[in-house]
Amino acid sequence: MSVQTHIPATAMASRPAAGIHGTKMVARDVKVFYGAKQALKGINLEIQENRVMALIGPSGCGKSTFLRCLNRMNDTIENCRVEGLIALDGEDVYGKNIDAVQLRARVGMVFQKPNPFPKSIYDNIAYGPRIHGIASHRDEMDEIVQTSLKRAGLWNEVKDRLREPGTGLSGGQQQRLCIARAIAVSPEVILMDEPCSALDPIATAHIEELIDELRENYTIVIVTHNMQQAARVSQKTAFFHLGDMVECDDTEEIFTNPRDERTQGYITGRYG
Numbered sequence: 001m002s003v004q005t006h007i008p009a010t011a012m013a014s015r016p017a018a019g020i021h022g023t024k025m026v027a028r029d030v031k032v033f034y035g036a037k038q039a040l041k042g043i044n045l046e047i048q049e050n051r052v053m054a055l056i057g058p059s060g061c062g063k064s065t066f067l068r069c070l071n072r073m074n075d076t077i078e079n080c081r082v083e084g085l086i087a088l089d090g091e092d093v094y095g096k097n098i099d100a101v102q103l104r105a106r107v108g109m110v111f112q113k114p115n116p117f118p119k120s121i122y123d124n125i126a127y128g129p130r131i132h133g134i135a136s137h138r139d140e141m142d143e144i145v146q147t148s149l150k151r152a153g154l155w156n157e158v159k160d161r162l163r164e165p166g167t168g169l170s171g172g173q174q175q176r177l178c179i180a181r182a183i184a185v186s187p188e189v190i191l192m193d194e195p196c197s198a199l200d201p202i203a204t205a206h207i208e209e210l211i212d213e214l215r216e217n218y219t220i221v222i223v224t225h226n227m228q229q230a231a232r233v234s235q236k237t238a239f240f241h242l243g244d245m246v247e248c249d250d251t252e253e254i255f256t257n258p259r260d261e262r263t264q265g266y267i268t269g270r271y272g
């Protein structure tokens with residue numbers, strides 16, 4: 001089946017992923033309930049290392065719920081129950097020996113709305129390394145702050161005002177500050193829940209370029225409503241529908257040759 005979508009071929013992620021990509025995270029038969037209501041119906045998914053996976057699907061299909069399973073953010077939601085297996089490097093993240101705070105340093109998160117702490121730019125980045133005891137000297141912390149801001153593509157814009165409040169930056173800069181904050185604790189996986197939905201097109205383009213660069217060092221899972229964005233930034237795409245993961249494949253395949261008619265309906269704009 002070949003499908004006519006409204007996504008131009010040129011919008012597809014320009015740099016194909018090189019090399020062999022191991023499995024970083026695995027979901028097996030993951031079910032999530034909010035009280036009596038079932039939000040995910042048994043999700044199976046493999047997330048490959050150093051790649052970007054996009055989660056797409058109509059509103060309310062469970063994308064954010066699934067994303068939050070990956071670093072146990074659902075633990076913080078009252079009434080929410082998770083069943084099944086989520087593994088990081090083969091280890092059950094819901095296992096008895098796993099500390100959720102340590103897990104969230106390994107699997108960081110960037111939210112829809114930039115949410116810098118009401119602190120200086122420097123302290124926004126230094127906060128995580130401080131609580132995790134990552135830096136023992138001031139020089140070491142300076143180095144982490146600088147490297148994190150460089151990796152997030154923000155250093156040149158803020159290097160002369162590190163003591164100014166993070167909340168004084170533009171929306172796009174604030175989101176890059178939040179990405180730098182996530183990077184500062186050396187995560188292996190970065191989860192992004194619609195990270196550009198509050199940003200203008202220029203700031204969005206900046207974040208998309210950044211995502212493409214970041215996958216050299218991190219594994220990224222991004223929830224997006226914007227299918228052009230999914231096509232531009234990801235190598236793998238998973239389509240969710242009514243609590244099911246309908247199909248997951250190479251992004252190009254999902255957007256040009258989907259196997260399921262629900263995916264086809266969504267990407268051609270028939271519903272969603």
Ligand SMILES: Nc1ncnc2c1ncn2[C@@H]1O[C@H](COP(=O)(O)OP(=O)(O)OP(=O)(O)O)[C@@H](O)[C@H]1O
Pocket residue numbers: 034039057058059060061062063064065066077
């Ligand atoms: N805290 C909660 N309490 C109760 N129900 C919830 C909660 N969070 C989500 N849900 C429900 O779970 C289902 C999945 O929601 P979720 O936010 O994961 O979907 P989504 O695909 O991310 O949606 P959107 O694209 O609109 O953000 C929805 O029916 C939603 O109403």
